[in-house]
Amino acid sequence: MRHGLMTWRESELSQADVLARQRRLQAAMRESNLDAVLLYTNHVRSGAVTFMTGFTPYWADALLLLPADGRALFAVALSKRVGTWIQSTNPTVEVAHSPQPGRLIGDRLVALGAKKIGVVELDRLPGGLVDEIRAVATAVELTDASALFGTVRSLPDTAEAGLARQADAIAAAAFATAPSKLTRVGDVTEALELSVRNAGAEECYVATAPDLASDARLSRVKGGVRLGTIFAVRLSVAYGGTWIRRTETFASFGADATLSAIAYAADELAAKLDLGADVARQIENFNWPAGATVADWSIEAPFGTRPLQRVASKAAPPLEAIPYGVLSLRLDSRTPVLLTRLVGIFGQAVARRSSA
Amino acid sequence: MAAREVAARRRQRLTEAMRDAGFDVVVLFGNAWQNDYLRYAADFGILEGEGIAIVDRTGETTLYLDDPLEAERAAAECPDLATVVSTDIVADVLQSLQRYANHRIAAGPRRNLPYGLSRHREDMHLGDPTPMLDRLLMVKAKEELDAIRDAAHLADEGYAVFRNAARAGRADYELVAEIEAFFRANGVDDNFMLVGVGGREVRGMTPPTGKRLSPGDLVTTELTPCVDGYYVQICRTLVVGEPSSLQQKAFGVYLEAMKAGISVVAPGVTAADIAKAENDVFHRHGLGEYTTSEYTRVRGHGLGLFPDTKPQILEDVTTRIEEGMSLIVHPNTYHPEVGYIVLGDSMIVGPTGPEILTRTARELFGTAATGGVA
Numbered sequence: 001m002r003h004g005l006m007t008w009r010e011s012e013l014s015q016a017d018v019l020a021r022q023r024r025l026q027a028a029m030r031e032s033n034l035d036a037v038l039l040y041t042n043h044v045r046s047g048a049v050t051f052m053t054g055f056t057p058y059w060a061d062a063l064l065l066l067p068a069d070g071r072a073l074f075a076v077a078l079s080k081r082v083g084t085w086i087q088s089t090n091p092t093v094e095v096a097h098s099p100q101p102g103r104l105i106g107d108r109l110v111a112l113g114a115k116k117i118g119v120v121e122l123d124r125l126p127g128g129l130v131d132e133i134r135a136v137a138t139a140v141e142l143t144d145a146s147a148l149f150g151t152v153r154s155l156p157d158t159a160e161a162g163l164a165r166q167a168d169a170i171a172a173a174a175f176a177t178a179p180s181k182l183t184r185v186g187d188v189t190e191a192l193e194l195s196v197r198n199a200g201a202e203e204c205y206v207a208t209a210p211d212l213a214s215d216a217r218l219s220r221v222k223g224g225v226r227l228g229t230i231f232a233v234r235l236s237v238a239y240g241g242t243w244i245r246r247t248e249t250f251a252s253f254g255a256d257a258t259l260s261a262i263a264y265a266a267d268e269l270a271a272k273l274d275l276g277a278d279v280a281r282q283i284e285n286f287n288w289p290a291g292a293t294v295a296d297w298s299i300e301a302p303f304g305t306r307p308l309q310r311v312a313s314k315a316a317p318p319l320e321a322i323p324y325g326v327l328s329l330r331l332d333s334r335t336p337v338l339l340t341r342l343v344g345i346f347g348q349a350v351a352r353r354s355s356a
Numbered sequence: 357m358a359a360r361e362v363a364a365r366r367r368q369r370l371t372e373a374m375r376d377a378g379f380d381v382v383v384l385f386g387n388a389w390q391n392d393y394l395r396y397a398a399d400f401g402i403l404e405g406e407g408i409a410i411v412d413r414t415g416e417t418t419l420y421l422d423d424p425l426e427a428e429r430a431a432a433e434c435p436d437l438a439t440v441v442s443t444d445i446v447a448d449v450l451q452s453l454q455r456y457a458n459h460r461i462a463a464g465p466r467r468n469l470p471y472g473l474s475r476h477r478e479d480m481h482l483g484d485p486t487p488m489l490d491r492l493l494m495v496k497a498k499e500e501l502d503a504i505r506d507a508a509h510l511a512d513e514g515y516a517v518f519r520n521a522a523r524a525g526r527a528d529y530e531l532v533a534e535i536e537a538f539f540r541a542n543g544v545d546d547n548f549m550l551v552g553v554g555g556r557e558v559r560g561m562t563p564p565t566g567k568r569l570s571p572g573d574l575v576t577t578e579l580t581p582c583v584d585g586y587y588v589q590i591c592r593t594l595v596v597g598e599p600s601s602l603q604q605k606a607f608g609v610y611l612e613a614m615k616a617g618i619s620v621v622a623p624g625v626t627a628a629d630i631a632k633a634e635n636d637v638f639h640r641h642g643l644g645e646y647t648t649s650e651y652t653r654v655r656g657h658g659l660g661l662f663p664d665t666k667p668q669i670l671e672d673v674t675t676r677i678e679e680g681m682s683l684i685v686h687p688n689t690y691h692p693e694v695g696y697i698v699l700g701d702s703m704i705v706g707p708t709g710p711e712i713l714t715r716t717a718r719e720l721f722g723t724a725a726t727g728g729v730a
């Protein structure tokens with residue numbers, strides 16, 4: 001579930017911002033002769049609805065029906081008792097509650113006389129919701145609208161860029177202020193969670209590779225596990241529904257000049273990476289300090305209903321248009337070095353704790 | 357008991373249930389919201405993306421994940437699990453199922469199964485494993501109950517952290533930050549948690565909204581730490597400062613109702629019997645209106661691999677309570693004079709009655725004027 005602060009911040013994402021996004025999708029659906037587009041959300045697949053409304057469900061699931069003209073209907077399985085909170089954090093849509101949100105959508109489709117409905121990621125929509133819709137709206141045609149949605153979702157968005165920058169700054173500050181002499185994984189996760197959530201983040205996941213010399217895989221590690229000489233931590237942070245990741249590699253004995261130089265180089269690469277050009281070439285031709293070389297890389301970006309999804313990698317480099325991304329690097333140095341940076345947005349955070 | 361042994365016991369029970377139900381293969385879908393069916397078979401605590409497990413009658417399990425980072429994590433955390441990473445897990449699972457063309461396949465849970473699979477219900481003769489899994493999830497093996505017992509102390513310790521964090525001037529999300537930090541440092545993978553701060557204007561609990569605690573506020577929370585997949589819940593209410601006599605009087609109704617509900621818990625009664633015992637107390641105090649869905653969702657529920665599993669404790673739920681279930685009884689609802697109050701304890705249903713797991717005092721707590729526990 002979502003545990004952190006969930007509130008509407010008009011100064012960071014305004015109603016005008018999300019309404020403009022809705023209008024762009026409505027224009028696209030009219031060009032495609034769709035009567036409406038249906039978007040699914042839960043806290044795992046929150047990306048599409050969050051982008052269109054600013055709202056993420058902390059729990060349960062919901063459907064957003066955006067007709068080709070007019071106001072969107074948000075049908076949610078959460079009860080009316082939390083309706084005030086939902087409306088306060090989802091102010092641009094009509095909110096309706098039901099244990100069977102698909103039926104509410106079906107009723108509305110019938111009322112609208114809608115015939116052809118685009119569904120983002122139709123094959124991933126819960127089958128029970130399709131059954132609920134079809135029990136009421138027996139004549140509607142459901143067609144996949146993922147590509148159509150992608151044409152709107154992939155556009156750079158000023159408000160979203162601001163939220164991503166803020167999420168990145170929260171993550172960078174957490175790393176920068178974490179105590180430098182830590183011995184257990186739990187010490188790291190505790191400090192980072194506290195910092196990120198106190199800064200107003202909506203959610204935070206911590207993954208650790210406690211000893212890069214033996215295993216470079218990032219996972220959820222029990223708190224009592226001891227940190228090795230070189231370890232890495234990945235923070236995945238959501239702020240205002242916008243997700244970023246940031247990974248840092250540390251030396252448990254304190255400041256390490258080589259790691260610091262590589263981390264600053266990653267900042268430099270992230271700041272100048274041109275997502276509209278050949279990304280693979282830019283990454284592979286980059287001059288790393290201390291003889292480090294790129295062993296692997298990937299880029300994630302908001303995609304469909306996913307807040308972040310891998311969209312390019314060393315093995316599959318072609319990159320389609322994305323609004324912003326996070327670049328994860330695995331570098332070979334005297335041990336593997338893991339780093340993740342926000343890319344495609346000017347002004348990424350650069351603060352790190354002194355040992356990196 | 358090691359989590360791996362608990363998972364092995366679950367898989368044994370699953371294959372036995374499959375045999376009894378006549379299924380050769382089950383396909384189980386899940387994500388971080390609804391992970392219980394998936395986790396029952398494939399012992400992986402998924403966080404991002406979605407997963408589908410294919411389990412054959414020998415218990416051999418393959419987990420399909422659509423997120424490469426999650427696949428890397430699964431490889432590290434569950435080294436014995438066969439994992440496939442793919443952007444289109446629905447298509448890949450359909451492809452894999454072709455080799456079971458002459459077998460009896462079931463796919464679920466029915467409501468959340470992706471449409472790309474559920475639309476083949478007829479042509480692939482897909483059975484519904486939902487009732488089978490629901491029963492396995494409700495009535496647990498001894499090893500699972502031991503895992504739940506082991507996790508229970510963290511609910512109490514978490515609430516102690518919450519009480520110490522609560523003081524006038526702090527924001528609700530800062531309390532949650534302390535809880536989450538404590539839990540992550542102490543082996544808690546996940547936590548279902550809602551809060552409420554205020555007085556009569558508060559009708560329920562939500563995620564943190566940024567509200568700051570003020571003297572006299574009721575602060576409600578339900579903490580549900582998850583250890584190795586198993587959730588245990590505690591519900592308590594505190595007052596910022598000293599509780600007023602009105603708040604104490606109101607709290608007395610909830611304490612009486614919770615005790616009444618717990619006193620009924622035993623094998624053979626129904627979920628409705630427990631709910632009625634709780635609600636009767638409210639009726640006796642002239643508060644019967646506040647036991648309806650207008651003011652409250654459920655009067656308790658099952659716990660296990662999901663924080664809010666069957667049976668729901670409601671007067672219209674006739675599910676029979678059995679030994680080996682784990683439940684919470686919580687008469688949480690709105691009180692017209694003071695606002696929303698919560699109180700609940702987790703328990704395991706034993707052969708003759710409940711074994712209470714959470715041990716935090718059943719009090720309306722107060723905080724000192726400048727913070728921390730009074």
